[in-house]
Amino acid sequence: MIILSVRGLPRSTTEESITELFETYGAVRSLKLVKDLFSGDCKGFATIEMEGHEARAAMTALDGSEFDGSLLRVGPDRPKKGRPGKRR
Numbered sequence: 001m002i003i004l005s006v007r008g009l010p011r012s013t014t015e016e017s018i019t020e021l022f023e024t025y026g027a028v029r030s031l032k033l034v035k036d037l038f039s040g041d042c043k044g045f046a047t048i049e050m051e052g053h054e055a056r057a058a059m060t061a062l063d064g065s066e067f068d069g070s071l072l073r074v075g076p077d078r079p080k081k082g083r084p085g086k087r088r
Contacts, residue, residue: 003077004076009045012041028049058074
């Protein structure tokens with residue numbers, strides 16, 4: 001599995017629309033679309049989990065492409081450095 005970071009999404013993006021876009025390249029295992037707490041609009045980024053070869057195909061095809069008038073940036077998600085797991 002590869003987790004993709006998707007940036008540059010328009011505010012009007014829904015989970016359904018982004019899933020439909022990425023399912024062209026394979027099954028979307030999980031999706032986290034970051035939304036504004038008050039308005040419910042997309043904040044412009046999401047993370048998507050897909051199988052390796054499918055994720056690479058989606059990354060190649062969609063990075064730099066246009067989606068609803070916005071330029072998408074799609075790449076592998078990199079964990080933040082210096083931030084260990086949650087403390088309990």
